[in-house]
Amino acid sequence: MDYYKAINKAIMEGETRDVVDLTREALAQLYPPEKILNDGLIQGIELVAEKFREAELLVPEVILSTRAVQAGLKTIKPYLEADVKNKQVRVMIGTVSGDLHDIGKNIIKIVVSTLGVEIIDLGIDVSAEKFVQGVLKEKPQILMMSALLTTTINQMKAVIQRLEKENLRKNLIVFVGGAPVTEAFAADIGADYYTPDSSELKEVLEKILKKLKTA
CATH class of the missing domain: 1.10.1240.10 (Methionine synthase domain)
Structure with a gap:
């Protein structure tokens, strides 16, 4: 079999x-x-x-x-052999404002959970203000934003702009994803990473975690 x-x-x-x-x-x-x-x-x-x-x-x-x-x-x-050092890494995830879909976010959460990091899930319909407050409070090293609607993906740009305004962007690794998101869009709004599927996401995250552990 x-x-x-x-x-x-x-x-x-x-x-x-x-x-x-x-x-x-x-x-x-x-x-x-x-x-x-x-x-x-x-x-x-x-x-x-x-x-x-x-x-x-x-x-x-x-x-x-x-x-x-x-x-x-x-x-x-x-x-599975969990890497103890990965537990020191915090990953914040959320679906952007105006988007009530959590399927993509939950699939991301499943993949990220296999790496042994701490996950902070902000849920759905998360405003730029809530993302900023979450970063201030939880101090994650990685932020992941998801959107399923073409009408909501520009909220990702709004979040990144708010993070920059609050001087929170420099040391934060930002991922964006979802059906309407493209690599070109991610680059245009200033995100660090876009991965088209969960397999590639896991590979990219594993490389990032190795760098964070040696930093």
Whole structure:
């Protein structure tokens, strides 16, 4: 059996019990936990995100898939080697003002949680003021903003401008993402990173965490 593809399929179908059982079976068969995580769980939720972007999945289906992968992560977590130093890194995430969608944000949260960092989730419809106050209070090293609507992506620029005005931008790494966001848009508004999918996001974050630990 190809456990990775089986886990992908179970996540796509939102079958929480199957995801947990397959993850346990793969671990019992001595499949590498990191491979189960990347090729099974993360790849599965990335396929869900892709189908959602293409309007092939509905919101309730994505919610079921998200719950399924979260259960899988809980199952595999004890088998992963957590980097203690990563716990010193704070990542703040939120969906920008005017946007009530949390699917993209929650998928990001799942990926980020696998790296052992501390996550501060501001939720949805987060104003520029709330982002600024959050950065002031929590002092994260990384800020991630998500948007699903073309009508709300300019709020990302507003947040970055407010951060600059409050002298909070210099030491803050800013990610932006979501269906209407592009690399060109991210560069234009002054964001540091844009990644088109969760697999690339994880790779970029791993490199950043290594740099932060040696800084």
